Amino acid sequence: MPDAGGPLLPPAGPAAAVPGPAAFADVLGWLATHYNYAIYILLMMIGLYAVLAKGNLVKKVIGLNLLQTAVFLFYLSIGKIDGATAPVVWTDRPPGAEGVPYENPVPHVLMLTAIVVGVSVTAVALALVVRIREAYGTVDEGEILASDEAQEEAESARAEAQEAAADAAGARE
Amino acid sequence: MDAQLPALVIVVPLLAALLVPLAGRRAAWGLVALALLLAFAGCVRLLVRAHALPEGEAIRYALGGWAAPVGIEYVVDRLNALVLTMLSGVAFLVALWMRRSTAREIRPPAVTGYYSVFLLMAAGLMGITITGDVFNLYVFLEIASITAYVLIAMGRRRQALYAGYSYLILGSLGATFILLGIGHLYMATGTLAMADIAAVFAREPQLYDSSVIRTAFAFFTVGLALKMALFPLHGWQPGAYAEAPSATSVFLAATATKVSAYALYRVAFTVFGVRFLETGxxxxxxxxxxxxxxxxxxxxxxxxxxxxxxxxxxxxxxxxxxxxxxxxxxxxxxxxxxxxxxxxxxxxxxxxxxxxxxxxxxxxxxxxxxxxxxxxxxxxxxxxxxxxxxxxxxxxxxxxxxxxxxxxxxxxxxxxxxxxxxxxxxxxxxxxxxxxxxxxxxxxxxxxxxxxxxxxxxxxxxxxxxxxxxxxxxxxxxxxxxxxxxxxxxx
Incomplete structure (x- = not known):
């Protein structure tokens, strides 16, 4: 497993209940070497927040994109090795290149696929938002739901009126 | 021909999906039905072959001749042969059923497009079922999902658009969780082929105590539960089924969520192993x-x-x-x-x-x-x-x-x-x-x-x-x- 060097998670200090200065130093040390993981978690939470809390349909799509980008960062981080070169086959190695490790290319390849998937999802999502804007005249979730509710109420009221009229006609006969 | 069957049942609908928009309106429907009939026949043959094999063995097919774990492998065993037969059978019946229904419910210029996307979705679902590679599973899952969003949004009422959009947001969220699960799994085991991951677990049982592996399993479970609309994560489903065109509803309701459930079985039993479920x-x-x-x-x-x-x-x-x-x-x-x-x-x-x-x-x-x-x-x-x-x-x-x-x-x-x-x-x-x-x-x-x-x-x-x-x-x-x-x- 390729790794950035140190342990992946901050080692748990002996006095876990009361974090002393040593524990803080551990966390700081972890942050200094593994800050990309912290950024990935932060990005992901921002994306998740936008997807769940925003009412604007376009903003939700942006949130989804942030979420996906965070995952890209995560994958690239697990393939990263400090001081390693690109995984390219050298026909004539430059002097001093022997013995230098190369980075794991598999996560990069996986993320190429994931980027394609992300673009497709975004395209379909934006196409749907355009159609929604045409049909409802708004891209706000609350307004769309309210508009649907109003339509349904009107429809059921019309159906009831029709039934009542049919009953009245039946009674006259 | 028989040796290539695992690839053919996916490739035939996939290729037909490309050809359908080129064919005329009438020929398009015939092509859809023919492709799915061939896929169904292939799946029945695979079911018979999988049952003829001795217990514990499976039909393995290395795509492009690249053997797993380097290449992608299709695996047909008794469980997914059952699911494949169900999938292709229902897809074929719905293809027969949908000609008159789509003619009435979908705008005429969009009908061939609808058929093409329908075939893509069938191929995606069958791909999820047949693959023996966790990342390939994610790719097929997204093929099946993106096509499902489109098939739902083509409903007649404007509510269908919003239903498709809601499913898109929640479905992508689920798929992202699954992708993270795959990432954590890869981080700890260094491989993506299901059989290979299982072998790593068999070699190093202490991995079951690793928090990375546990996180991976939690991500898989939540993501797939979202995709299969397991209560209380079913929010997207009633709207999607109700507003979609009838043919989409029949196909989606009969197959789609069950394929996600199958994926959870596959991940839990084949990749992680029963012991992880019991003790991990x-x-x-x-x-x-x-x-x-x-x-x-x-x-x-x-x-x-x-x-x-x-x-x-x-x-x-x-x-x-x-x-x-x-x-x-x-x-x-x-x-x-x-x-x-x-x-x-x-x-x-x-x-x-x-x-x-x-x-x-x-x-x-x-x-x-x-x-x-x-x-x-x-x-x-x-x-x-x-x-x-x-x-x-x-x-x-x-x-x-x-x-x-x-x-x-x-x-x-x-x-x-x-x-x-x-x-x-x-x-x-x-x-x-x-x-x-x-x-x-x-x-x-x-x-x-x-x-x-x-x-x-x-x-x-x-x-x-x-x-x-x-x-x-x-x-x-x-x-x-x-x-x-x-x-x-x-x-």
Missing amino acids: LPVVRDALLVMACSAIVVGPLLAIRQHDLKRLLAYSSVGQIGYVVLGLALHNADGLTGSFLHFWNHAAAKGALFCVAGALAYRAGTTQVAALKGLGRRAPLTAMLLTVAACSMVGVPLTAGFLTKWYLARGALEAGQWAVIPVLLASSLFTAVYAWRLLQLAWFADEDGPVAEDVPWSMRAPSLVLGAACLVLGVAPLALPVAQAAAEALL
Whole structure:
């Protein structure tokens, strides 16, 4: 497993209940070497927040994109090795290149696929938002739901009126 | 030819999806039906071959000659042969059924596009089922999902657009979780081939205690539960099923969520292993048991108060997916047999019921439950179909649904989960309540509804095949040995 060097998670200090200065130093040390993981978690939470809390349909799509980008960062981080070169086959190695490790290319390849998937999802999502804007005249979730509710109420009221009229006609006969 | 079969069942629908937009309107439908018929024939052949193999072996196909773990591998064993046959069979029947229905519900210029996307979705679902590589599983999952968003959004009312959008957001969220699960799995094991990951676990059992592996499993579970609409993550499903065009509803309801459930089985049993389920992270297994049982009770309960037939059936599906997951939570031979039987049984019953809803939409232009009035007089065959399928949902003996519940109940007793028995009984009772409401309207209503005559034979025949399957699977011991063999192969 390729790794950035140190342990992946901050080692748990002996006095876990009361974090002393040593524990803080551990966390700081972890942050200094593994800050990309912290950024990935932060990005992901921002994306998740936008997807769940925003009412604007376009903003939700942006949130989804942030979420996906965070995952890209995560994958690239697990393939990263400090001081390693690109995984390219050298026909004539430059002097001093022997013995230098190369980075794991598999996560990069996986993320190429994931980027394609992300673009497709975004395209379909934006196409749907355009159609929604045409049909409802708004891209706000609350307004769309309210508009649907109003339509349904009107429809059921019309159906009831029709039934009542049919009953009245039946009674006259 | 026979050796290439695992690749062909995916490639044929995939290639046909490219050709369909080039073909003319009439030829397009023929091409769809032909491609899916070929895929179905291939899947039946694979099922027979998988069962001819000795216990524990599988048909392995290295794509492009690159053997796993470097290349992508397709694996057909007894479990996914069962799912593949169900998938391609239902896809073929829906393809036959949908010609008249789509002609009425979809704008004429969009029809060939619809067919093409439909084929893509069928290929995606079959790809999820056949692949032996976790990242390939994600790619096929996204193919099946993106096409599903499109197929849903093509519904006639504007609500379909919003339903498709909601599913897109929640589905992508689920898919992202699955991608993270794959990432964590790769981080700890360094490989993506399912068999290879399982070998790593067998070599290094201490990995089961690793927090990375536990996180991976939690991500997989949440992501797939979202995709299969397992209560309480079912929010996207009723709207999607209710607003989609009828053909989409039939296909989606009969197959899509079950394929996600299959993926969870595959990940839990083949990749992580039964031992992980028992000792590694028992809290997830218990959570799945609680979620499955709540789904089984709450789904039909919510269905009772619906006025729209498609929405009612969608809520009933929320309950039915619980049966499919229950076996995983019980993880003994009888429980798994019950759940695997349900892959076929529910596909037949729910497919048939959505065909009835599609027939209503075709003849009456509405899917309100009230439109069923007088169906028994005007369209007796469709009303019979409704009756048989509804009985199977309730679990009346001699129908397929009964076998599912029988084996799940036996599995629950064996696992010592006595509480599951009242859950199954209550669910049957609630299902009977809404089923009776439908049957009473169809057979015993005094006045006639808007349905003047039965649907054309091109729609009636495929839906009757689904209805007949509900009876045949319940009476003839056809599916039982297949499901039992699949269950034994997993344990």
